[in-house]
Amino acid sequence: MWAWAAKALLAGAMIAAIAELGRRLPTFAALVASLPLVSVLGMIFLWHARPDAENMARHGEATFWYVLPSLPMFLVIPVLLRHGVPFWLSLTLGCLLTVILYGLLRLVAPRFGLPI
Structure with a gap:
């Protein structure tokens, strides 16, 4: 259960980081999101x-x-x-x-x- 929660938190943190990056540098955020x-x-x-x-x-x-x-x-x-x-x-x-x-x-x- 803890491993599943850690995976979900990691995925959520990645999405949140891309969204924040996208506010300042949309093209770079798109690059990161496309990885x-x-x-x-x-x-x-x-x-x-x-x-x-x-x-x-x-x-x-x-x-x-x-x-x-x-x-x-x-x-x-x-x-x-x-x-x-x-x-x-x-x-x-x-x-x-x-x-x-x-x-x-x-x-x-x-x-x-x-x-x-």
Whole structure:
């Protein structure tokens, strides 16, 4: 239980730090946010819980494929905002697009032998 709480606090502290940094240096905060810190920490925690090379390899490979459908969101939201769409609606539409793309990936991936 303590390990779970420590992981949650660490993730929360990372998000809070990026948000604070973003108030002063938005582009640098975006760089920090784009780093795969959560994925790397997740891999470390997963390895600690189950040090299995094949399991870790599957996890890393699946993470790669799941990142791809999330990328268009980071283009759609700025376009919507610059066209006067309110922030919350832009964010919702960007997230909805990501969910749809995740669904499409899940449908298409087996046809190409992708490991997800």
